Amino acid sequence: MSFFDEITLMLTDPFMQRALVAALLVGAAAPVVGTYLVQRRLSLLGDGIGHVALTGVALGWLVGAAVGVSPNDALAIPGAVVAAVVGSVLIEVVRRRGRTSGDLALALMFYGGIAGGVLLIGIAGGSSGNLMSYLFGSISTVTTTDLVLTVVLSVVILAIGLGLRTALFAVSHDEEFAVASGLPVWLLNMAVAVVAALTVTVAMRVVGLLLVSALMIVPVAVAQQLTHAFRRTMTLASVVGVVVCVAGLSITYWQNVSPGATIVVLAIGVYVVAALARPLLARRRPPHDPHPDIPDDVAVAPAPALAGGATGGKECER
Amino acid sequence: MSAPATTATGTGATPAGAPLIEARGVHVRLGSSHVLRGVDLAVRPGEVVALLGANGSGKSTLVRSLVGVLTPSAGEVRVPPAHRVGYVPQRVSAGSGVPSTAEEVVASGLLHPRRLRLPRGWRARVHEALDQVGLADRAHDATGLLSGGQQQRVLIARALVRRPDVLVLDEPVAGVDHPSQEQFATTMRSLVADGLTVLVVLHELGELAPLVTRAVVLRHGRVVHDGAPPQPRGDHSVAGHDHVHPHPADDMAPRPGEPELGLDSGVAAWHETASEARP
Numbered sequence: 001m002s003f004f005d006e007i008t009l010m011l012t013d014p015f016m017q018r019a020l021v022a023a024l025l026v027g028a029a030a031p032v033v034g035t036y037l038v039q040r041r042l043s044l045l046g047d048g049i050g051h052v053a054l055t056g057v058a059l060g061w062l063v064g065a066a067v068g069v070s071p072n073d074a075l076a077i078p079g080a081v082v083a084a085v086v087g088s089v090l091i092e093v094v095r096r097r098g099r100t101s102g103d104l105a106l107a108l109m110f111y112g113g114i115a116g117g118v119l120l121i122g123i124a125g126g127s128s129g130n131l132m133s134y135l136f137g138s139i140s141t142v143t144t145t146d147l148v149l150t151v152v153l154s155v156v157i158l159a160i161g162l163g164l165r166t167a168l169f170a171v172s173h174d175e176e177f178a179v180a181s182g183l184p185v186w187l188l189n190m191a192v193a194v195v196a197a198l199t200v201t202v203a204m205r206v207v208g209l210l211l212v213s214a215l216m217i218v219p220v221a222v223a224q225q226l227t228h229a230f231r232r233t234m235t236l237a238s239v240v241g242v243v244v245c246v247a248g249l250s251i252t253y254w255q256n257v258s259p260g261a262t263i264v265v266l267a268i269g270v271y272v273v274a275a276l277a278r279p280l281l282a283r284r285r286p287p288h289d290p291h292p293d294i295p296d297d298v299a300v301a302p303a304p305a306l307a308g309g310a311t312g313g314k315e316c317e318r
Numbered sequence: 319m320s321a322p323a324t325t326a327t328g329t330g331a332t333p334a335g336a337p338l339i340e341a342r343g344v345h346v347r348l349g350s351s352h353v354l355r356g357v358d359l360a361v362r363p364g365e366v367v368a369l370l371g372a373n374g375s376g377k378s379t380l381v382r383s384l385v386g387v388l389t390p391s392a393g394e395v396r397v398p399p400a401h402r403v404g405y406v407p408q409r410v411s412a413g414s415g416v417p418s419t420a421e422e423v424v425a426s427g428l429l430h431p432r433r434l435r436l437p438r439g440w441r442a443r444v445h446e447a448l449d450q451v452g453l454a455d456r457a458h459d460a461t462g463l464l465s466g467g468q469q470q471r472v473l474i475a476r477a478l479v480r481r482p483d484v485l486v487l488d489e490p491v492a493g494v495d496h497p498s499q500e501q502f503a504t505t506m507r508s509l510v511a512d513g514l515t516v517l518v519v520l521h522e523l524g525e526l527a528p529l530v531t532r533a534v535v536l537r538h539g540r541v542v543h544d545g546a547p548p549q550p551r552g553d554h555s556v557a558g559h560d561h562v563h564p565h566p567a568d569d570m571a572p573r574p575g576e577p578e579l580g581l582d583s584g585v586a587a588w589h590e591t592a593s594e595a596r597p
Contacts (some may be wrong), residue, residue: 039416168424168435173414177476182431216388220416228460230418274383 010253017261018142019249025154026206026215027245031223031237032161033199034216036192039172039230040083045211048091048106049084049200051113054209056083057134060121065124072126076134080204084197087113092193096186118220137208137260138247148204153202168192169230206245207260215241218267225274226281240270319351335363338401338484338515339384344391346379347487353379355539356393363485366529368517368547377519378408380536381488384517402430406473408489408519420464420472421457422443424448427476448472451505467498472507484515492521500524551596 010016037045060079063074087109116177118128142150156227161168171178171188196216203212222231223236248263337360346354354376361367371377382388383395385405389401397403404427422445428436437443448454451471457463461472468489475484492497503525512517523530527547535543 022517034414039414043415043417164434165434166426167429169418169422170429173418173423173426175408176382176407177385177405177473179387179404179428180407181427181429181480182386183429183434184431224416228417228419229458230422232417233416288375 005309006127006254010250013253015142016138016249016253018144018147019124019139020246022139022142022147023206023245023249023259023263024242025150026203027241027243028238029154029157029161029241030199030203030212030215032234033157033192033196033218034220034232035223035234035237036161036168036172037196038217038220038224039169043217044106044213045088045091046194046200046216047223048109048113049088049197050209051086051110053080053084053113053197053200053204054117054131054134055120056080057131058117058126058247061126061130062124063235064119064160068240072124077146077201077204080134081198081201084200085194088193088197089190092189096189101196133208134204135208135210136240137206137211138259139202139206139259140252142205150202150205153198157198157202159194160191164188164191165231165234189235191252206249207263211264211317212265213262215245218271219244222267222271222274225278240267244270325568332429336398337362337396338398339403339486340396341380341390341393342396344383344390344395344409345382346376346383346388346498347391348379348388353539354383354390357536357539357541359384359534359541359544362512363515364525364531366531367518368523368526368530368533369517369536370521370523370533370548374483375536376539377536378488379485379539381486381519385486391396392531397415401483404477404480404485406470406477406485406487406490408492413526414497416460417460417506419458419477420448420453420461421445423461423481425473427479431482443479444475447475450478450509451475465495465498467494467501469504470494470498471502474502476510482514484513484517487511487516487518489519489521503529 004039011020034043037043056079057073057076058079060075061073062079062080064075067075071074074258082110091109117131121128121131167183167188168191170181171185172192175185178188199216200209200212203215207215218235219237219240221232222240227233227236244263244266248266249259251257251262251266252259340360341357344357344359345352357376359367359369359380362456369380370549371378379388383390383398385403386397406442412435421441421444425436425446425567428440428443445457448457451474453468453475455469456468456472460543461469463487464472467556472522474487474490477487491502494502506516506526508531516529518526522527523533530547532545533543534541535548
């Protein structure tokens with residue numbers, strides 16, 4: 001069978017179709033949110049939310065078992081969404097109260113989330129094995145209902161993340177100036193927190209809670225190797241996210257490997273390539289003189305050897 | 319520049335026009351320290367007001383209250399809603415995790431409460447503002463790679479792009495090299511010539527002295543002078559003077575009934591050009 005036949009076969013497989021659509025959307029949306037988190041130096045926030053979402057999964061399971069819905073994990077995802085949103089809003093509140101304790105609040109979320117999840121799943125009559133598909137992803141079992149939820153949430157994430165880009169940039173870049181400008185800073189901070197929580201729950205199906213943050217952060221790290229503009233960082237990160245998600249998922253169609261782990265390893269591979277390629281790319285640009293073009297504060301005798309100005313970068317301003 | 323009638327309750331014999339920005343009996347407490355202790359300040363159209371005072375006298379706190387970053391614990395701050403304030407914070411914010419270009423930073427100044435997205439034609443306005451501060455050719459450079467003086471000018475452009483009625487600058491020339499200070503003074507001269515109202519926190523008048531129409535001096539969180547700009551003592555500006563001598567005791571003794579502020583009592587003992595020269 002030729003390569004194209006294989007591709008056609010993959011694309012006509014309904015399981016694969018749903019999984020690919022989910023991967024595409026998550027790959028595009030997660031790095032958009034990740035860019036704001038990296039800008040705020042909150043790269044690990046996604047991890048903290050992910051851990052709390054695990055408690056939400058178990059809580060949903062517990063409620064589902066109590067109410068008697070079937071299958072018994074039907075409420076797991078709604079539980080994760082609720083817990084993630086509550087957790088990220090709490091983090092934001094703590095961050096506002098006193099900046100230094102934000103780090104501690106994250107740590108509490110990490111441990112409380114995992115412990116709560118394992119504890120609750122046991123009470124619900126499950127085993128920690130039931131949590132594995134949430135911890136490491138289960139994209140190959142995406143149902144049509146899951147897909148609809150993924151599409152809706154991804155659209156919300158992209159609409160807020162891209163639509164309010166300048167406002168969210170302003171708040172993340174210089175909160176004091178944003179306050180002075182009269183921007184609704186509290187609302188915008190909450191928007192970032194809620195969108196981050198939604199991203200975590202959407203990406204949970206693709207790469208799993210333990211690797212969610214990687215999908216948000218690693219593409220941003222790749223983009224930063226290649227550009228120094230905020231907007232281009234976000235766009236490039238999103239493209240990288242889509243490419244690694246779709247490529248990683250496709251590999252699992254032929255190779256029996258974990259989709260989540262494959263996607264993350266691919267992303268890190270791209271980062272390494274970008275980091276190695278950076279000097280090559282930089283050399284193509286004209287040499288940049290890091291010193292500002294301003295006259296000296298002190299009078300010095302002209303150095304005859306350097307007077308030629310071969311670099312051409314040092315003209316005097318005014 | 320027309321001022322709305324709602325603020326016509328001016329404080330009497332002062333330059334014409336209702337204040338563009340006004341503090342009345344403002345007290346600010348930060349934690350356990352009582353930083354501002356009943357400050358009145360009004361900036362009227364066309365004025366260039368210098369806010370002077372020693373380190374810890376409350377200059378930055380006052381400015382941060384005026385622009386709405388801090389909420390006074392007593393008293394009130396008034397900025398008529400129709401007026402736009404262009405705020406230039408003291409320090410370039412600690413580098414964020416994702417680099418951004420000068421153009422992107424300046425563009426964020428275009429937003430206001432009713433406009434959370436960039437307006438049409440934003441790029442032209444951003445470039446105009448960068449041109450005003452002499453950085454037109456740096457629009458696409460990462461701000462992190464610019465010099466301190468250039469970063470400060472990017473922040474001024476971010477305030478100017480709003481087309482503010484009043485520009486509020488917090489120590490714009492602190493720690494900035496001399497050529498950048500001259501560049502800053504040139505920029506300010508042309509802005510003031512165009513009729514911009516300015517409130518600027520300064521350590522010493524320096525290059526801006528010819529522009530300043532009024533000086534307000536703070537000490538221990540109170541206004542101790544509000545009027546003509548003080549003349550700096552000549553010996554301070556002489557090259558080679560090293561600004562290390564403490565001043566006579568009467569200048570630093572806490573006034574009766576007033577607890578000494580830990581924050582600035584030591585600093586107040588050192589020279590402070592502006593406050594010495596008050597009438």
